[in-house]
Amino acid sequence: MVLYTAGSSTSYPSHSPDGIRLHFLGGAREVGNVGCIIEDRSGTRVLIDYGLAPTKPPKYPSEAPPVKHAIMTHAHIDHIGMAPWLTNHGTTLHGTDLTAAVSEIMWADTYKVSDIEGYPLAWDKRDLEAALDSWVPHQFNIWFDVGDWRCRLHPAGHIPGAAMIEIQTPEATILWSGDIDTRNSPNAPKAIPVDCDILCLEGTYGGRTHPDRAEEEERFVSRVLEVVSRGGVALVPAFASGRGQDILRILHREAPGLDVHYDGMGTRVTREWLGCPEFIQDSRAMEAAYRWSRRVTGKSDRKKALGADVIVTTSGMLDGGPALWYLNRLRHDGSNAILLTGYQAEGSGGRRLLELGALPIFGKQTRIPLEIDKFDLSNHADHPSLCKFASDCDPSHVVIFHADESAAEALAEDIGVETKVHIPSNDETLEIPLT
Numbered sequence: 001m002v003l004y005t006a007g008s009s010t011s012y013p014s015h016s017p018d019g020i021r022l023h024f025l026g027g028a029r030e031v032g033n034v035g036c037i038i039e040d041r042s043g044t045r046v047l048i049d050y051g052l053a054p055t056k057p058p059k060y061p062s063e064a065p066p067v068k069h070a071i072m073t074h075a076h077i078d079h080i081g082m083a084p085w086l087t088n089h090g091t092t093l094h095g096t097d098l099t100a101a102v103s104e105i106m107w108a109d110t111y112k113v114s115d116i117e118g119y120p121l122a123w124d125k126r127d128l129e130a131a132l133d134s135w136v137p138h139q140f141n142i143w144f145d146v147g148d149w150r151c152r153l154h155p156a157g158h159i160p161g162a163a164m165i166e167i168q169t170p171e172a173t174i175l176w177s178g179d180i181d182t183r184n185s186p187n188a189p190k191a192i193p194v195d196c197d198i199l200c201l202e203g204t205y206g207g208r209t210h211p212d213r214a215e216e217e218e219r220f221v222s223r224v225l226e227v228v229s230r231g232g233v234a235l236v237p238a239f240a241s242g243r244g245q246d247i248l249r250i251l252h253r254e255a256p257g258l259d260v261h262y263d264g265m266g267t268r269v270t271r272e273w274l275g276c277p278e279f280i281q282d283s284r285a286m287e288a289a290y291r292w293s294r295r296v297t298g299k300s301d302r303k304k305a306l307g308a309d310v311i312v313t314t315s316g317m318l319d320g321g322p323a324l325w326y327l328n329r330l331r332h333d334g335s336n337a338i339l340l341t342g343y344q345a346e347g348s349g350g351r352r353l354l355e356l357g358a359l360p361i362f363g364k365q366t367r368i369p370l371e372i373d374k375f376d377l378s379n380h381a382d383h384p385s386l387c388k389f390a391s392d393c394d395p396s397h398v399v400i401f402h403a404d405e406s407a408a409e410a411l412a413e414d415i416g417v418e419t420k421v422h423i424p425s426n427d428e429t430l431e432i433p434l435t
């Protein structure tokens with residue numbers, strides 16, 4: 001349980017740094033749960049991301065010291081989940097318009113889930129409201145001031161509105177990658193390298209290589225068509241913010257004759273996307289795919305969806321949401337199939353299904369005798385792409401975060417040939433000297 005009191009229990013040092021200080025509150029040697037303070041000798045300090053890991057129970061980063069400015073890279077909960085707590089500090093939240101718009105849906109859902117599951121949360125509904133008023137939204141490529149620094153956001157790929165952060169201090173240029181993808185995805189244009197002195201690089205897929213994206217999309221579509229042709233329903237559990245919309249785009253483009261129903265939080269997120277079309281790759285095609293899908297808005301729609309060809313819904317890891325309701329009904333007909341399209345974390349329903357062929361549905365362990373297939377439609381850069389990106393940014397220092405230990409080490413081994421690499425730990429200060 002986390003019971004933060006503003007500024008009282010932080011691990012953050014009280015003296016000023018000599019060079020550039022990076023202090024991870026979370027997200028070092030782990031995936032998600034991100035929060036990092038950057039400070040230089042001018043006393044300017046900024047918090048980058050403040051998320052939580054939506055495990056059971058959730059995991060929170062350490063308490064942040066008082067901070068006037070926080071920059072949020074994107075609206076996934078492992079990057080913004082704890083941001084409402086910052087209202088205790090009167091912190092200004094910076095991010096793209098789309099990140100700000102989607103944050104309300106994500107925070108409200110986190111609040112609801114913690115309430116239902118009985119997990120403690122360090123912020124309440126009033127903090128959520130205050131956080132919504134704390135946003136200062138930014139367009140890509142437009143400079144803004146943070147203390148003695150200037151900053152601007154660049155597209156990060158990953159999901160629409162996701163940003164890399166370029167920070168110019170009087171002495172160094174820092175690039176914070178956020179979650180990045182250096183390939184175009186159906187909805188988000190790719191991340192382009194930025195020249196910098198210090199590169200803070202996410203390493204989720206360190207040591208791993210993705211299959212060819214186009215071939216994987218093709219394999220997914222042909223599996224869907226196979227299930228439909230034998231009279232089954234393909235259930236596609238997908239994250240609300242990113243993957244679900246990618247799936248709609250792919251199916252609309254490749255198999256427009258299909259009857260695709262779209263349920264869960266993703267429908268609301270998509271409406272926010274369509275309100276910020278400048279962040280979407282070919283937003284008109286996204287809008288067409290959204291209108292083409294049959295949105296599920298109530299109980300009777302949900303029953304109708306059981307007769308669909310494809311159901312795209314949350315949660316992406318089968319931990320809750322309408323996906324479990326559907327699964328509980330679809331499991332009785334062997335012609336149906338479950339097509340997993342994202343990472344299934346340790347302990348998640350999806351991981352249990354893969355390993356045991358069963359998962360808890362409404363508290364009861366339930367066997368699922370259906371065909372299950374898995375597709376790598378990741379929106380993170382893989383090992384070779386991360387190494388190339390790092391090399392193209394031409395930094396003197398690379399700091400690897402958002403990676404488990406082995407992924408970080410695999411990256412350090414390759415990137416370290418040209419550049420000094422740091423693998424920081426949570427609650428420890430990394431100080432990079434300026435030459």
Ligand SMILES: [Zn+2]
Nearest residue numbers: 074076158179
């Ligand atoms: Zn993300």
